[in-house]
Amino acid sequence: MGVRGPWAHVIGILVLSLLSILIAWVYHALFRKINTVWAxxxxxxxLWVVIFFALHPxxxxxxxxxxxDWNTNITILCLFLIYGLFVGYSISYEHLQEELEKQRN
Incomplete structure (x- = not known):
């Protein structure tokens, strides 16, 4: 029996936040120097492939x-693409700003 009520939402938000930080660290370690949309x-x-195929069990x-159904799969895939784009641009932008600051000093 799991947690129910408002605490379930709070715990869910905390878990997703921690997972998001972990995912951002992975992106930072692997792709921070790549400054394109495609990365x-x-x-x-x-992420979508790992979650829906590797971690599904x-x-x-x-x-x-x-x-x-197809609508659900395409919607979830698009959300993951947008999430990856957000994480990628955020980390790449921060890395670029750090490099520019190093060049100024």
Missing amino acids: GLWFGLA LVPGVGSFRQL
């Missing part, structure tokens, strides 16, 4: 790729 999009696609409450 973030590919990263978002890779760990999340039994969510239907598999084949069980969900």
Whole structure:
């Protein structure tokens, strides 16, 4: 039996926040120097593949790729692409700003 009520939402938000920080660290370690849109999009696609195909057995409450309809799959894929783009641009921008600051000093 899991946590219910408003605390379930709070715990869910905290877990997603921590996972997002971990994902940003992974992107920072691997792709921070790549300053293109494509790196973030590919990263978002890779996250979608990992979550829906590799980690799916760990999340039994969510239907598999084949069980969900096309609208759901395409919507979730687009959200992951946008998320990867956001993470990619945020990290690349910060890295570029740090490099410019080093050049000024």
